[in-house]
Amino acid sequence: MNLSPGKVSVVSIGQNLPMGEFTVHSRFENAVNFINSNKEVLSLVNDIQNMAANAICIGFSELAGITSLQVEKSFIVVNGIKINSLGIPLFDSACGMDKEKIVRIKKIFFDIRELPYTLFPCKSLMVLYFPEMESQFSSGFDKAFLQQSKFAFEQFLNGNILEGIKMFRGTGYGFTPSGDDFNAGFLFGLNILEQKFDKDLSEFKHQVYSIAIGGNPVVNTFLLLASQAKYFNRLKKALFLLPGKDKTATSEAFQPLLTHGETSGADLLAGLITSIHYKSIV
């Protein structure tokens, strides 16, 4: 289907767009993932909430019909329509926080058990912090996945972080499995620790990234961006809103993240909390 000129509106573009000619890799209702010959992934989204460093946000009605994409330095070609990209608002994926804010966020994560477990989707990895959620893992796969996740989590508790990352890799439901989201959250948490302690963890982050990647280029790109401290919009928003003035406001601050996929945001949060808990990393 060709779109007539003028119908494509680009709302925002990420700061780290890969370039070249892309073909569709995977298509979902609210996002289409494209891939180029270098196996670099670019996501086309239709809601600014879903923006990321490697994404382009377009007007909502056009998403389903888009089948081809080319990205160059100064222009984008969507379904054969050339759009000048200079002047389109850039999505800023950085998330600078002062130390005082980091300390306050850390406190929330340490006190996470004080929040109601019902805040989190039932089959998410937040089960690692809320054993009350275990009853929701009912099928044979669910139970084995939970067992595996608890075992992986124990590795973190015992200081075997890289082993834990390896055990989480590729596990769980969905195109981006829960365990991969956990690992991405862990990497995002390392960035926060870097800021908190003014310490360069790039070598360790690279080790984690190298172990966490698998055979899905979309997941691998997500992990790479996490290791490079390139925050996606929903996580940025949640961190911006945290901590709330009281428990209710804090619960609400998690919403941008928890509405990211069914469990993805919560799985990522579990990983992020885990890294923040382990000061020994630094």
Place this chain on the structure above:
Amino acid sequence: MIVKGWLRKGEYFDSVSLMIVSRDLNQLPGVIDSSVVMGTTENKAILTIAGLLLPEFAQSTDTDLLIVIKSENEAEAINAWQKVDTLLKAIRSKTDKSSGGVAHSINSAVKMMPGANLVLISIAGKYATAQTKKALQSGLHVMLFSDNVLLQDEIELKKMASQKGLLLMGPDCGTAILNGIPLAFANRVNQGNIGIVGASGTGIQEVSSLISNMGGGISQAIGTGGRDVKKEVGGIMFIDAFRALNSDPATAVIVLISKPPHPDVLLKVKEEVKNCKKPVVGIFIGSDGKGLENSGIHLVSNLEDAAKKAVELSDNHNDIFLKSLEKAHLEIPALANKMAKESNGKYLRGLFSGGTLCDEAQLVLKNYTKNIYSNTPLTGLSALENEWKSKANTIVDLGDDKFTSGRPHPMIDFSLRNKRIVEEASDPETAVILLDVVLGYGSHPDPASELVPAIRKAKSVSQKILFICSITGTDKDPQDREKVKSILEKEGVVVMPGNYAACRLCGEIINNIELKN
């Protein structure tokens, strides 16, 4: 027992889809266990632990789909597989670029269906204004399901619709029945000569279902969105819809449903009612009727009476249902006395999925006790300090934004309410759990199957816990009201004919318990 598996190369789905498919699959008859996951090496290791790994999965990659079914026999496995296949195809067709019949704009939709005169818009609120404007400019009536539309935009759009002689139902309009066709959350009701204008979704559902169960029928049910009757919007669509029904030859009786409108809006309603030749029934939940004196409106104080009065005025009724309703009300005092004696606890815990039904519960129950808390308290009642934790007699609207953010509405997804049911049963102070079950299009296709395990678990925690519920819907609904009623009654749930009757029974029980203590 056999384990059968299928590998689908290059097929991928998000976690929401796979969780839903897995859940549905595990509920199929004959299915002992199953799994639908992406074929990562690690998931295959988990399948091994679960005893579900098959040799044919050896070649799978991260972007392949694995389906495995453990069942009693081959026929049941094949049957389950066909069900999965259908579900996955339905999900894929939503996103597949090659799927036919998908329009990507209002203009292209109109081109595909040139005779259409109404568009239902359900997109993120911030985009809804522009699309609604586009639809109105194209001469289309609009049902705007989206919420989070700016108030100023709503006013502007409604003025525009009104000038063009078009209906703009919404924003945040969840229910309508037009020419016999239920839209969004609505029930399959008899067609007839009663028209409804409502600024309340579940209010329209309860009244239209009761009318249908009582033998009456609906000509049109027009939702306006809850903000329409506020001062700022000024009832633009409430009045326009009323006028439309007034001039509709198929409508003989008009029912108006909303929370108390702003006095300025009420004044406009009064003028319209005065000039209307058709009988008008009004239910303004929580209003004392002040401002509508001498208008000729039949004011009632609950949704059940609204339906009863409308049916009476429309001259179509089902004696059997009306008599059973009357009998149920007559038996409430004796039944309440008996149930109160059976109970150990002190308080009522009302867990609602419908906002208007929750409001009506508060209104009814405040006649019995003042010790009521809610997350959406009516004037004069107390707000819960923590909406996740009940206190004394508590009435919770689980469809409120605080509970639905990031989750489907409780009419679709019962998980949050089910958790709460068990939590309430664990509280020794809980005597009665009051529930609403809303049937119809849009709602959960099998609510009984969701509720029964939670009820059983609650009863295992507290054997003397009492369950009372109302079912909003009809026997024609896809879920079948009678079938749902029968399943719940088998679990010991007292099913009342409507929300009002259910609330009355709860009120009487609480009264009896207070006297007992």
